[in-house]
Amino acid sequence: MPKPKINFFNEEIDHFLLKQKQKHKNWLIAIAHREGFTISQLNYIFASDEYVLKINQDFLHHDTYTDVITFDTASDRKNIAGEIYISIVRVKENAQRLKTDFEEELHRVMAHGLLHLCGNGDKTDAEIKIMREKEEEAIGEFVNA
Numbered sequence: 001m002p003k004p005k006i007n008f009f010n011e012e013i014d015h016f017l018l019k020q021k022q023k024h025k026n027w028l029i030a031i032a033h034r035e036g037f038t039i040s041q042l043n044y045i046f047a048s049d050e051y052v053l054k055i056n057q058d059f060l061h062h063d064t065y066t067d068v069i070t071f072d073t074a075s076d077r078k079n080i081a082g083e084i085y086i087s088i089v090r091v092k093e094n095a096q097r098l099k100t101d102f103e104e105e106l107h108r109v110m111a112h113g114l115l116h117l118c119g120n121g122d123k124t125d126a127e128i129k130i131m132r133e134k135e136e137e138a139i140g141e142f143v144n145a
Contacts, residue, residue, distance in 0.1 A: 004039035035118035084113035111138035
């Protein structure tokens, strides 16, 4: 089996550096495996609020700010390929609003995007409950890794 390709990029933001990149990669691989998937190609793009808004407008036709947008590019349903766009400004604001730290909220949205690629939804109350439980489990796994 080919080695998973997980990349981290910045768009229109300065001075954002994901710490412990290999630990993050191992953590993301573990989340995917727990969900019954492998990762082929996964790109995280950490960006400005305006950059993510433009993606939301251009591709999803939503004129709203958001913290995370996920695009599935996989051709094989059990082999994850995709792009996850994360607004660093939204993550910081969410962390303040939720009275948590930035790193925890960043891990929540990183896991959230990957869980979407694993087929988890968040449209109904039942889906949201499951998504939140899985996000919390993933955050705990990173802390204890």
